Amino acid sequence: DIQMTQSPSSVSASVGDRVTITCRASQGILSRLAWYQQKPGKAPKILIYEASTLQSGVPSRFSGSGSGTDFSLTISNLHPEDVATYYCQQAKSFPLTFGGGTKVEIK
Amino acid sequence: EVQLLESGGGLVQPGGSLRLSCEASGFTFSTHAMAWVRQAPGQGLEWISSISYSADTTYYAASVKGRFTISRDNSKNTLFLQMNSLRAEDTAVYYCVDDFRGNGMYGWFDPWGQGTLVTVSS
Numbered sequence: 001d002i003q004m005t006q007s008p009s010s011v012s013a014s015v016g017d018r019v020t021i022t023c024r025a026s027q028g029i030l031s032r033l034a035w036y037q038q039k040p041g042k043a044p045k046i047l048i049y050e051a052s053t054l055q056s057g058v059p060s061r062f063s064g065s066g067s068g069t070d071f072s073l074t075i076s077n078l079h080p081e082d083v084a085t086y087y088c089q090q091a092k093s094f095p096l097t098f099g100g101g102t103k104v105e106i107k
Numbered sequence: 108e109v110q111l112l113e114s115g116g117g118l119v120q121p122g123g124s125l126r127l128s129c130e131a132s133g134f135t136f137s138t139h140a141m142a143w144v145r146q147a148p149g150q151g152l153e154w155i156s157s158i159s160y161s162a163d164t165t166y167y168a169a170s171v172k173g174r175f176t177i178s179r180d181n182s183k184n185t186l187f188l189q190m191n192s193l194r195a196e197d198t199a200v201y202y203c204v205d206d207f208r209g210n211g212m213y214g215w216f217d218p219w220g221q222g223t224l225v226t227v228s229s
Contacts, residue, residue: 001169034154034215043202044152055217062170087152091214094166096142096154 006099023088108132115225129203137181140206145199
């Protein structure tokens with residue numbers, strides 16, 4: 001199975017800050033990576049798939065990059081409504097696996 | 108608007124069974140692979156099963172293989188998860204998810220249903 005490791009596990013930043021979350025796969029997954037946002041008490045929502053493709057309707061302050069084993073999600077200008085837990089997920093092979101999550105809070 | 112509405116969750120004793128349903132609307136269900144993802148209380152996300160649009164291919168996580176069965180009825184736009192031999196560690200919110208790219212099994216999930224809580228306890 002492919003293990004997905006996210007860091008940091010939590011981050012506290014100010015409104016307007018740039019926040020970067022990283023995700024590392026235990027083996028190469030090409031660009032087969034998605035990022036999800038889960039707000040408290042809500043179902044997750046996809047932000048990015050294929051490592052860097054922004055899902056329709058997602059604000060452009062979210063961006064993804066990387067390929068192979070190392071990936072990142074960047075929020076370029078943190079908004080209060082971005083408070084959430086973010087998960088990466090590999091779709092290279094079954095079983096599909098998620099990272100442990102990164103909790104983003106406002107300082 | 109694409110919608111997924113799960114039902115069938117509840118309290119069940121260890122060793123018991125439960126069948127979850129997910130009614131889909133707003134898209135051509137019969138052309139999309141579907142999946143179930145669960146989240147234990149306070150924990151992260153765990154993919155547990157996927158099914159192709161034609162139901163001829165299924166995949167399972169090792170944690171549920173042999174106990175859970177995914178299926179679908181394309182005539183009723185409904186996805187199912189039959190859960191047998193339930194254990195305390197199966198306690199979670201179960202989400203129905205659409206593999207939204209269509210036709211193939213891409214593994215990109217959007218949208219997610221609201222989730223249904225399954226509690227396994229005596």
